[in-house]
Amino acid sequence: MAEFRIAALITRLRGLRFGWGRRMAALGLVLLLVGWQSGWAPVAAQQLMRGVMGSPGATATISGRQLPAPAPPFGGVIRDDALSSKPWWAPRTVPPTQAPNVLLIMTDDAGFGVPSTFGGVIPTPTMDRIAREGLRYNRMFSTALCSPTRAALITGRNHHTAGFGVIAEQSTGFPGYNSIIEKDKATIGRVLLENGYATSWFGKDHNTPAFQASQAGPFDQWPTGMGFEYFYGFVGGDANQWQPNLFRNTTQIYPFKGKEGNWNLITAMADEAIDWMTRIHQTDPSKPIFLHYVPGASHAPHHPTKEWVDRIHAMHLFDDGYEKLRERIFANQKRLGVIPADAKLTPWPSDILTPWDQLSPEAKKLFIRQVEVFAAYVAYNDHEIGRVIQHFKDLGKLDNTLILYINGDNGTSAEGGPLGTPNEVAFFNGLNKLPVDVQMKWYDVWGTEQTYNHMSAGWSWAFDTPFDWFKQNASRLGGINQNMVVSWPARIKDKGGLREQFVHVIDVMPTILEIAGIRAPEVVDGIPQAPIEGTSFAYTFDSKNAKAPSRHSTQYFEMMGQWALYKDGWVLSTKVNRAPWEAFGPANPDPLNNQVFQLYDLKQGFTQAEDLAARYPQKVQELKQAFIDEARRHQVFPLDASVAARIVAPRPNITAGRSEFVYTRPMTGLPQGDSPLLLNTSYTVTADIDVPPNGAEGMLLTSGGRFGGYGFYLLKGKPVFLWNLVDLERLRWEGPEALSPGRHTVSFDFRYDGLGAGTLAFNNFSGVGRPGVGSLKVDGKVVATKSMPKTLPMILQWDESFDIGSDTLTGVNDADYRPPFAFTGQLNRLTVKLERPQLSPEDIRKLEAAQRNNKMSE
Numbered sequence: 001m002a003e004f005r006i007a008a009l010i011t012r013l014r015g016l017r018f019g020w021g022r023r024m025a026a027l028g029l030v031l032l033l034v035g036w037q038s039g040w041a042p043v044a045a046q047q048l049m050r051g052v053m054g055s056p057g058a059t060a061t062i063s064g065r066q067l068p069a070p071a072p073p074f075g076g077v078i079r080d081d082a083l084s085s086k087p088w089w090a091p092r093t094v095p096p097t098q099a100p101n102v103l104l105i106m107t108d109d110a111g112f113g114v115p116s117t118f119g120g121v122i123p124t125p126t127m128d129r130i131a132r133e134g135l136r137y138n139r140m141f142s143t144a145l146c147s148p149t150r151a152a153l154i155t156g157r158n159h160h161t162a163g164f165g166v167i168a169e170q171s172t173g174f175p176g177y178n179s180i181i182e183k184d185k186a187t188i189g190r191v192l193l194e195n196g197y198a199t200s201w202f203g204k205d206h207n208t209p210a211f212q213a214s215q216a217g218p219f220d221q222w223p224t225g226m227g228f229e230y231f232y233g234f235v236g237g238d239a240n241q242w243q244p245n246l247f248r249n250t251t252q253i254y255p256f257k258g259k260e261g262n263w264n265l266i267t268a269m270a271d272e273a274i275d276w277m278t279r280i281h282q283t284d285p286s287k288p289i290f291l292h293y294v295p296g297a298s299h300a301p302h303h304p305t306k307e308w309v310d311r312i313h314a315m316h317l318f319d320d321g322y323e324k325l326r327e328r329i330f331a332n333q334k335r336l337g338v339i340p341a342d343a344k345l346t347p348w349p350s351d352i353l354t355p356w357d358q359l360s361p362e363a364k365k366l367f368i369r370q371v372e373v374f375a376a377y378v379a380y381n382d383h384e385i386g387r388v389i390q391h392f393k394d395l396g397k398l399d400n401t402l403i404l405y406i407n408g409d410n411g412t413s414a415e416g417g418p419l420g421t422p423n424e425v426a427f428f429n430g431l432n433k434l435p436v437d438v439q440m441k442w443y444d445v446w447g448t449e450q451t452y453n454h455m456s457a458g459w460s461w462a463f464d465t466p467f468d469w470f471k472q473n474a475s476r477l478g479g480i481n482q483n484m485v486v487s488w489p490a491r492i493k494d495k496g497g498l499r500e501q502f503v504h505v506i507d508v509m510p511t512i513l514e515i516a517g518i519r520a521p522e523v524v525d526g527i528p529q530a531p532i533e534g535t536s537f538a539y540t541f542d543s544k545n546a547k548a549p550s551r552h553s554t555q556y557f558e559m560m561g562q563w564a565l566y567k568d569g570w571v572l573s574t575k576v577n578r579a580p581w582e583a584f585g586p587a588n589p590d591p592l593n594n595q596v597f598q599l600y601d602l603k604q605g606f607t608q609a610e611d612l613a614a615r616y617p618q619k620v621q622e623l624k625q626a627f628i629d630e631a632r633r634h635q636v637f638p639l640d641a642s643v644a645a646r647i648v649a650p651r652p653n654i655t656a657g658r659s660e661f662v663y664t665r666p667m668t669g670l671p672q673g674d675s676p677l678l679l680n681t682s683y684t685v686t687a688d689i690d691v692p693p694n695g696a697e698g699m700l701l702t703s704g705g706r707f708g709g710y711g712f713y714l715l716k717g718k719p720v721f722l723w724n725l726v727d728l729e730r731l732r733w734e735g736p737e738a739l740s741p742g743r744h745t746v747s748f749d750f751r752y753d754g755l756g757a758g759t760l761a762f763n764n765f766s767g768v769g770r771p772g773v774g775s776l777k778v779d780g781k782v783v784a785t786k787s788m789p790k791t792l793p794m795i796l797q798w799d800e801s802f803d804i805g806s807d808t809l810t811g812v813n814d815a816d817y818r819p820p821f822a823f824t825g826q827l828n829r830l831t832v833k834l835e836r837p838q839l840s841p842e843d844i845r846k847l848e849a850a851q852r853n854n855k856m857s858e
Contacts, residue, residue: 049091050091050094051091053075053091054075054076054086054087054088054089055089056089058089058091058092059091059092059093059094060091060092060093060094061093061094061095061096061097061195061196062093062194062195063519064191064194064195064518064519064520064521065519065521065522065523066521066522066523066524067186067190067191067194067195067521067523067524067525068194068525069093069194071090072090072091074088075088076088092196093194093195093196094196094286094287095192095195095196095197095288095516095517095518096516096517096518098400098517099197099288099516099517099518100288100400100401100402100488100490100491100515100516101288101289101290101291101392101397101400101401101402102192102197102288102289102290102291102401102402102404102512102516103289103291103293103388103389103392103401103402103403103404104153104188104290104291104292104293104404104508104512105293105294105385105403105404105405105406106149106150106153106293106294106406106408106409107294107295107297107298107378107381107406107407107408107409108146108204108238108294108295108296108297108298108299108408108409109146109298109299109300109408109409109410109411109412109413109471110298110378110407110408110411110412110463110482111408111411111412111460111463111464111465111467111470111471111478111482112138112407112408112411112464112465112466112467112477112478112481112482112483113326113329113330113333113462113463113464113465113466114298114378114407114408114412114463115127115128115378115382115407115483116128117131117136117407117483117485118136118138118333118336118338118407118483119329119330119331119332119333119334119335119336119338119339119465120329120332120463121317121325121328121329121332121375122312122317122375122378122379123379123382124378124379124382125382125383125386126382126383126385126386126389126405127382127385127405127407127485129386130389130403130405130485130486130487131485131496132495132496133487133489133495133496134403134485134486134487134488134492134495134496134497135485135486135487135492135494135496135497135498135499135540135541136338136483136484136485136496136497136498136499137483137484137485137486137498137499137500137501137503137540138338138339138483138498138499138500139481139499139500139501139502139503139550140406140481140482140483140484140503140504140505141480141481141482141502141503141504141505141555141557141566142408142409142410142411142479142480142482142504142505143159143410143474143480143505143557143559144410144411144471144472144473144474144479144480144557144559144562145166145167145409145410145471145472145474145559146167146204146206146237146299146409146410147159147164147166147167147168147179147206147207147237148160148164148165148166148167148559149409149410149505150164150204150206150207150294150409151163151164151181151207152164152504152505152506153406153409153505153506153508153509154187154188154189154207154226154292154509155181155185155186155187155188155506155509156188156506156507156508156509156510156520156532156533156534157185157506157530157532157533157534158506158533158556158634160176160177160558160631160634160635160636161176161185161530161533161634161635162181162182162185163175163176163177163178163179163180163181163182163635164177164179164181164207165177165558165559165635165636166559166560166646167179167206167237168206168207168208168209168210168236168237168673169210169236169237169647169673169795169798170643170646170647170649171209171210171211171646171649171651172640172646172649173651174635174638175635176634176635176636176637177640178209179207179209179210180209180221181207181221181226182530183524183525183527184524184527184528184529184530185529185530186227186521186524186529187226187227187228187509188227188290188508188509188512188513189201189223189226189227189228189290189292190226190227190524191227191509191513191518191520191521192227192290192512192516192518193227193228193229193290194227194521194524195516195518196287196288197287197288197289197290198229198280198284198287198288198289198290199227199228199229199230199290199292200228200229200230200231200232200273200276200289200290200291200292201223201228201230201231201232201233201292201294202231202232202233202269202272202273202276202291202292202293202294202295203232203233203234203269203293203294203295203296204233204234204238204239204294204295204296204299205222205223205231205233205234205235205236206235206236206237207221207226208221208222208223208235209221209651209673210236210651210653210671210672210673210674211651211652211653211654211673211674212674213235213236213671213673213674214654214669214670214671214673214674214675215250215669215670216654216674217250219250222235222249222250224249224250228292230249230276231247231248231249231250232246232247232248232269232272232273232276233246233247233269233294234246234247234265234296234799235247235671236671236798236799237299237798238296238299238300238301238424238798238799239265239296239799240301240303240449240452240799240809240810241264241265241266241296241297241301241303242256242260242261242263242264242265242303242448242449243256243260243449243809243810244256244265244296244799245671245799245800245801245809246265252669254808255268256268260449261449264303264304264305265295265296266295266296266297266303266304266377266380266381266384267305267384269293269295269384270384270385270387270388273291273293273388273391274387274388274391276291277289277291277388277391277392277395278391278395281395281397288516289397290512291388293385293388295381295384295385297377297378297380297381298374298377298378298381299413300413300415300416300424300452300453300454301424301447301451301452301453301454302373302374302376302377302447302453302454302455303377303447303448303449304373304376304377304379304380304447305376305380308376308377308379308380308383309372309373309376309447311376311379312372312375312376312379313372313376317372317375318368318371318372318375318459319368320356321356321357321359321364321458322353322356322367322371322456322458322459322461322462323348323355323356323462324356325459325462326345326348326461326462326465327345329462329463329465329466330343330345330465330466333465333466337498338483338498339466339606339607340606343466343605343606343607343609344605344606344607344609344610345465345466345607345609346468346607346608346609348461349461349468352418352457352579353418353457353458353461354418354458356458360436362436362437362440363419363436365443366420366436366439366440366443367420367455367456367458367459369443369446370416370420370446370453370454370455370456370459371455371456371459373446373447373453373455374455374459376447377447385405389403398489399489399490400488400489400490401488401489402486402487402488402512402515403485403486403487403488404484404486404508405484405485405486406482406483406484406505406508407482407483407484408482409482409505410471410472410479410480410482411460411464411467411469411470411471411473411478411479411480411481411482412459412460412461412463412464412470412471412478413454413460413470413471413580414457414460414461414470414471414472414579414580414581415427415454415471415472415580415581416453416454416455416456416457416460416581417432417433417454417456417457417581418433418456418457418458418581419433419434419435419436419439419456420439420453420454420455420456420457421434421439421453421454422434422439422441422442422446422451422452422453422727423451423452423453423707423708423726423727423728424452424453424454424707425452425707425708425726425727425795425796425797425798426707426708426726426727426728427454427581427583428583428644428647428794428795429708429726429769429792429793429794429795430583430584430644430769430793430794431726431728432581432582432583433581434728438728449810450706452706452707452727452797457470457579457580457581461478464478464479466606466607467481467607467608468607468608469576470579470580471580472559472560472562472580473559473562473576473580474557474558474559474560474562474563474564475557475562475563475564475573475574475575475576475598476573476576476608477607477608479559480557480564484503486541488515488541491515491541492541493543494541494542494543494546497543497546498546499537499540499546500547501537501540501548501549501550501551501552502550502552502553502555502566503537503540503550503552504534504552504555505534506532506533506534507534507535507536507537507552508534509532509534510532510534510535510536511534511536511537511538513536514536514538515538515541520532533634534552535551535552536551537551537552539551553567553568554566554567554568554626554630555567556627556630556631556634556636558631558636558639560640560641560642560643561587561588561591561639561640561641561642562574562576562577562578562591562641563591563627563631563639564627565623565624565626565627565630566602567623567626569601569602569603570599570600570601570602570619570623571599571600571601571602571608572597572598572599572619572620572623572624572626572627573597573598573599573600573608574591574595574596574597574598575595575596575597575598577595577596578641578643583643583644584643584644584765585765586763586764586765586854587640587641587642587643587645587763588641589641589763589851589854591639591640591641592628592639597613597620597624598611598613599611599612599613599615599616599619599620599623600612642760642763644765644793644794645760645763645765647794647795648677648679648680648757648760648768648793648794648795649760651673653673653674654674655674655675655676655677658676659833659834659835659836660831660832660833660834661676661831661832661833662829662830662831663804663829663830663831664827664828664829664830665804665805665827666804666805666806666822666823666827667803667804667805668801668803668804668805668806668807668808669801669803669808670801670802670803671801671802672703672704672795672796672798672800672801672802675703675801675802676802676832676834678703678710678750678832678834679757679768679791679792679793679794679795679796680752680754680756680757680767680768680769680770680791680793680836680837681752681756681834681835681836681837682750682751682752682772682834682835682836682837683749683750683752683832683833683834683835684747684748684749684750684831684832684833684835685701685712685721685747685748685830685831685832685833686745686746686747686830686831686833687700687701687712687745687746687747687827687829687830687831688743688744688745688827688828688829688830689743689744689745689746689823689825689826689827689828690742690743690744690825690826690828691717691739691740691741691742691743691744691825692741692824692825692826693741694741695716695717695738695739695741696714696717696739696823696824696825697713697714697715697716697717697821697823697824698713698714698805698806698821698822698823698824698825699711699712699713699803699804699805699806699807699817699820699821699822699823700712700713700714700746700804700805700823700827700830701802701803701804701830701832702802702803702807702811702812703796703800703801703802703803704724704796704797704800704812705724705797705799705800705807705809705810705811705812706724706727706797706810706811706812706814707724707726707727707797707810708724708725708726708727708792708795708796708797709724709796709797709800709812710722710723710724710796710812711724711807711811711812711813712746712748713816713817713821713823714739714746714823714825715734715816715817716738717737717738717739718734718735718736718737718738718739719734719735719739719746719776719778719783720732720733720734720735720816721733721748721774721776722812722813722816723788723791723792724812724813725790725792726792730812730813731774731786731788733748733774733775733776733784733785733786734776734784735776735778735783735784736783736784739778743828744778744779745777745778745779745780746776746777746778746779747776747777748774748775748776748777749774749775749777750772750773750774750775750788751772751773751774752770752772752791752837753770753771753772753773754766754767754768754769754770754771754772754837755767755770755837755839755843756768756836756837756838756839758837758838758839759839759847762844762847762848762850762851763851763854764847764850764851765793767837768793768794769790769791769792769793769794770790770791771787771788771789771790771791772787772788772791773785773786773787773788774786774787774788797810804827804830805822805823805827806819806820806821806822806823807819807820807821808820
């Protein structure tokens with residue numbers, strides 16, 4: 001009935017004879033009532049309107065309960081003719097008065113001891129400056145892995161709640177692990193956008209499902225579909241910084257073409273962010289900015305410019321090895337006061353990481369090169385972040401800009417293994433200990449476009465000081481305890497202050513909303529919203545709350561079967577039973593119970609150095625039950641300890657259920673997650689082509705690139721099929737002569753000798769990476785046959801695409817060609833046929849028996 005009374009009042013007001021301005025003011029009061037009924041109402045009544053209501057310049061701050069805000073009722077007058085009618089414009093939505101700009105920065109794969117701000121030896125002057133001007137946080141927590149932390153950060157919900165229990169490339173068909181941020185979990189970008197902010201995302205997007213990353217869409221899980229109006233970056237876990245799979249919004253771009261060696265994404269994304277900020281400011285100086293800045297540094301591949309490598313090399317920071325580095329960082333941290341004076345280091349893990357004094361001179365030389373390139377990458381990235389911050393100052397916006405600079409989305413990565421690697425793609429295919437003498441081949445080009453490099457895990461352990469273990473290890477602080485600096489010149493006055501409250505990445509969204517004066521929406525696009533699970537830490541900005549108890553009292557952690565539960569300073573942890581480089585092999589079949597439990601009191605010991613489980617068995621049981629309760633609440637079950645096996649798990653991509661793929665014209669840019677996969681299967685690739693009178697060459701089909709993949713092409717007229725086995729070996733099938741002018745059919749047939757990826761469902765790797773025989777045919781005649789003793793079991797180079805008719809980014813064999821290597825003949829039709837192995841009843845019986853035996857032996 002209220003709506004009808006308001007409507008009647010509006011009708012009467014329209015008919016009154018007093019002045020237009022007074023009538024609009026009266027209508028404004030009525031619309032205020034309507035707003036409170038509909039969700040269009042402001043946060044506070046005095047913020048309802050600015051300017052003359054109904055005029056083109058009028059603005060309003062919405063309540064934010066419902067997004068998008070419903071359109072207010074028309075407040076003008078409509079008669080039969082325009083001259084006697086009165087126009088009326090709905091007010092433009094703006095944030096509350098004094099809502100700050102927000103710069104949300106998070107680096108990649110960086111542990112507590114990486115930046116100089118928190119005792120590290122790598123110079124990070126930008127982070128140092130923000131710390132001096134704001135606050136330092138030494139208990140900022142991640143989830144232990146990339147995609148999960150990022151999903152939690154942008155949604156304010158736990159990573160399993162947001163569908164990201166693991167990275168996008170490992171997603172499985174369970175709600176907590178499907179890599180889909182559902183519509184009831186609107187992101188911080190979407191909420192700020194609907195409340196009047198300009199929103200953007202620069203750098204790494206690891207929250208688009210791998211099976212929705214193609215140009216077939218859908219695009220609702222891309223940044224632009226999740227409330228970030230402008231996106232410039234790459235999609236996936238990492239990228240070649242010299243030649244990335246780069247997108248502007250949803251369109252792939254190649255700004256580095258013709259600039260090889262003189263272009264790097266770390267600088268380019270800073271340039272792009274500065275340009276975007278300038279355009280928004282010059283267009284509408286009053287519009288606040290939300291800039292999500294998430295560079296690929298310092299995730300592998302470590303790709304700094306030579307200038308930065310030379311700078312770090314000249315400092316000789318690492319010549320005395322990783323154990324001495326750890327001790328030096330630990331001492332620095334105590335001197336700076338970012339850890340307690342009585343903090344303790346756990347022992348060096350000599351059983352898995354060779355002590356420095358036991359390494360050969362050649363190994364030491366290689367390892368120092370590896371870490372200097374990593375350090376250069378960190379320093380280079382911090383410098384470019386500084387340029388972005390400086391531009392806020394140049395635009396006159398810095399005083400009212402909240403800067404959150406989070407060091408790392410997890411601890412430092414050990415995915416290079418104990419020896420490091422020139423090619424991270426090798427690690428994901430089970431090659432995690434390449435001999436030093438093999439790696440020395442790449443010594444002089446380490447960190448250039450010739451490598452997809454990672455460093456020895458010994459350095460990673462040191463960079464997680466004062467804690468231990470690494471990225472992926474959710475039960476150890478080295479995997480989850482990050483650090484952060486925060487500044488807001490207009491509001492934070494305790495310059496250089498230290499905050500020790502427990503803060504988790506899910507707390508960032510509610511903090512931003514609180515300081516902006518914006519409520520978390522109850523409904524978005526008609527869909528009721530799941531509750532925000534984080535707790536605002538805005539209270540810590542006030543110096544009087546410097547020592548206030550943490551308001552975030554309970555938090556679970558889980559990653560690939562390793563888990564922990566934090567509650568009021570106590571932490572129950574599962575003992576690490578798998579180093580991150582041990583990704584292959586049978587997984588723990590019962591990750592909930594088949595564990596050794598460790599108990600720590602973080603109020604008394606900062607670093608998990610003293611295990612109290614034997615002393616307090618009841619506390620162990622109490623916290624285990626608390627973990628179970630949290631796990632049920634947040635979609636953590638079913639627990640799954642598998643790692644590599646999930647990379648090739650079936651997913652609902654556009655190839656699911658299909659065995660034949662036909663292409664009739666060139667096409668590039670189809671990502672690995674949405675293209676036919678030639679691993680662990682028999683297959684036939686057939687090309688129907690026309691060769692012109694002067695001959696032809698060029699790419700017919702390729703997937704992957706310099707660091708792992710395959711290519712089917714004509715080279716000087718001869719057909720070639722080549723497998724690049726992670727840049728360590730290349731197997732080649734080549735025809736004896738150039739194809740004559742005219743129409744031809746060239747094909748490559750591969751017969752796989754193995755049970756396929758189906759064995760992984762039984763916790764068994766025996767079906768993958770098996771041998772096979774390939775045959776190259778021209779017009780039906782076999783021209784080359786060769787056995788392939790081993791095949792790639794898991795993945796091709798993930799930042800390279802499935803291309804037809806040319807090759808984008810890097811090539812599979814630099815000795816043969818350089819991209820784009822477009823095919824110069826006519827491609828009439830290209831067909832890919834897959835014959836995936838099927839498990840027989842007898843195969844299944846044997847696999848089930850082996851699985852039972854494995855469980856009994858645990």
